[in-house]
Amino acid sequence: MTETQKKKTISMRALILMTFTTVYGFNNMPRSFYLMGYSAIPFFLVSVLLFFIPFAFMMAEYGAAFKNKSGGIYSWMEKSVNSKYAFVVTVMWYASIVILMVNLSTAIWIPLSNAVFGTDTTGTWSLFGLSSTKTLGVLASLWIATVTFISAKGIDKVKKVTSVGGVAVMALNLILIGGGLLVLIGNGGQLAQPFKALSAVVTSPHPGYQNPLSMLSFLVFTLFAFGGIEVIGGLVDKTENPEKNFPKGLLIASVIIGTGYAIGIFAVGIFTNWEAILGITGQYGEVINLGNATYLIMNNLGYQIGAAFGATESMCMNIGNWTARIVGISMVLSMAGAFFTLTFAPLKQLIAGCPKGLLPDKITELKDGMPVKAMILQGVTTIVIVLLVAFGGDVMAEFFDILVAMTNVAMTLPYMFISAAFIGFKRKEEIHKPYVVFKNKFSTIVITWVVTGLVAFANLFSIVEPAINGNVSKTLWSIAGPVFFIIIALTMYGKYEKDLSNENLIYDNK
Template sequence: MENKKKLTLVPLVLMVFTSVFGFNNISKAFYKMGYAAIPWYILSGLTFFILYAFMMAEYGTAFRKEKGGIYSWMEKSVGGKFAFIGTFMWYSSYVIWMVSVATEIWIPLSNLVFGRDITDELSFLGLTSTQILGILAILFVILVTFIASKGLKSVSKVTSVGGTAIALLNVVLLIGAILVFALHGGKLAEPITSVRTFIDSPNPNSNSLINILSFLVFAIFAYGGIEAVGGLVDETEKPEKTFPKGMIISATIIAVGYSLGIFMCGMFLNWNDLSATKGINLANITYIIMNNLGYTIGTSLGLGQATAVSMGAFFARVVGLSMFLAYTGSYFTLIYSPIKQIIEGTPKKLWPEAISKIDDDGIPRNAMWMQCGLVCAFVMLTAFGGDGVSQFFSYIVLMTNVAMTLPYLFIAIAFIGFKKKTEIEKPFVIFKSYRSGVIAAVIVTITVFFANLFTIIDPILQDKPDFKSTLWMIVGPIFFSLVAFIMYSRYEKKIK
């Protein structure tokens, strides 16, 4: 047990990187706003992500011996019921994330193999494309659970590959954009005419207050997920030094990487030309942008049309490979870390004995396989249940839309209690005073609260108001909170 392999700095940073950084957030941001996306990414990075990462670093080092991640942090800072409601809501939304991503992961693989998305064209033995994707998703979830149940070493190996793949994709974007910039004599494809280029979007639909607020929400949520690694503090080597360093390094790389990536897109891509591309949408934007980069490098080097087209297709395939590896890496982290936190951190009597069982090597295998069964059941229902079930699942996704980020509020509010409790040993401190800790917690709370509030009301502010979506987004957090409240109240009665 004592000789168990621990997480070192680089695998930890790569684990955070795969959990948080989404390369497609860069391409989507450029498509939505052009250079005007950069200030919003910087603003949400400063008012949410950097402060939040600092909190994670303080929490993680103070509770470095605790196995329960965010539950342990909140329970020791505020109380059990508060901690369980926040953690249960957070965990439930990740289960739905697993269901969605298990089917979506085949799109980048299709782009790698075929150079385009053919997932909606699949058919075999009378099965529809949706049913085939469902079967592939179930096999994927079972395989990932099997490998992840072998322990942290298996998880960190896969997440390191995923993190490296996305890091290399950023390097390709950086070098490719600079090469095109140099070959074009230092001329930007998307010109900067004045400071207003970074304020006014070239997309006329994105300059209204509603759309700007909508984009700010998108930018804040692009930074979510760092708390998922919180449950691995106890498995980190020299956690009081390694964990805060890992949080700060990864937060800085991610915040800078997003803004730099958006700027790089403008080096080789004109926004008006991009928006005029036939069949472009938010699902395929990343492949189109990187295809464009490959094609532009080819034509800039004076290569023939056919060679330039082939280079574009090759770059799109590189994106497919990198995105597939990144999805897989984040899947490994999120199939292991959240369940580890909620099972190891919460009181054993909250759960049936079979679920709460922790094996000798510290892995909650029973819970992981039950989670696998639940995810597979959801996938099976949505793939084979027809339109009615698909519609029902889309409502569940809406329910978790807000429920996934509301726990950030719980963690930020609990940080005030954490700073107030002088009896908690704090080996690493960024917010030197109680007051500075409260200010940071309030800024994060306000930012996330208004982001969620706008997410809820956004559907009813559209030209065709969608009251149903708003209602389901409100129902979600209330439902998960009620379930968690009832579960914890039953546990309290049981121990009394």
């Protein structure tokens, strides 16, 4: 290998780092502790073994086989199954991005509030006499419109925003774990949340997660925490000595990520007593929700560091507020960067993958390298969904519960169809497969069924559980996005097939 080639390849260490930064999400640990306490840990470990590792290797095989295809998921599915399946799955995947944008555009105001005030004050915000939920909906709509306008000006504008925030978010993990250790030392090794052997990891302190069905619905949350691995699959051909380094690198990254989540969740328990801080009658019981859980818990970390070393009450509160400010600033930068990327990257992949005629010509036009008209349509659609959810209910906690449920289902459901297509991919001998992990038919079938079944059951439990417990609106909103976009995809593909048959008929008549 020449020196130039070496420079162009990715080392195993770089691959591990890229996998970690792409997949690992800081928010997942405080939120998981809020929902499940220590019992979230085994769910993450199971998800690593039964979903993350095998699915990552599937993505590696897809990525290596179609490394010269620019259409991403569409190209993978078209060659493995057929174009109709590919279009529906790709639109579902794209729909998940739109739902994620709905979530981010609303949630970004919470870290901004923490950055400015040191605590979440969004529950008291009001514009034009509107409730706080509706106010966030209006602010989110303005944010979407602004980012769409800036992004449409070209890729250089996006790069300036996305280049900041990554290091700050990585530092948050050190603050969480390092701060937890400081509290542990200051309190003489005493955990704020007692760890009572087996009962601590099989029962949740949250009243909404007391029965097996509710706990199983949490599984989709853990699968969402490992999202983004499909991006890493395209790096096989760019990895140095891929046959050896790629599977080894993914395994090491998987262990690091799974262990990191487990340690992070445990660290929250070091300084957070669930009942006293997060419970219904606890310090944050009346204001905590899935949108602000991370910031309230990190505020508590700062407070507990001060308390552990004998600081005064006012000093403890100041430390807590400044910890929340640091977290808020870091998360604002990270979420803003992610949002700018989401406004154009998925659209460009969708347009690049689909054959001419499947999408309206006006939508596929590029200006300064950007699909401007498609971005405007995307922005309008996202704003409509935001306003529908925001003006559909006035309870802040329920509002963010619905947004998180929508995002978790929408983001993980496409994985089920991508993994299900893997058997077809392996059976087609005409597809050149330069990189192979699953070498025999039996292992391919078993792994495919395990991954597909796990995602299917996780989403089923997540969708059905709220309705069984009386929250029908959460169930309906969880499936509304994917169903709506599937109907659109089938309608568009039906028109495409009709247009093709008409063209063929005209050609035959000639």
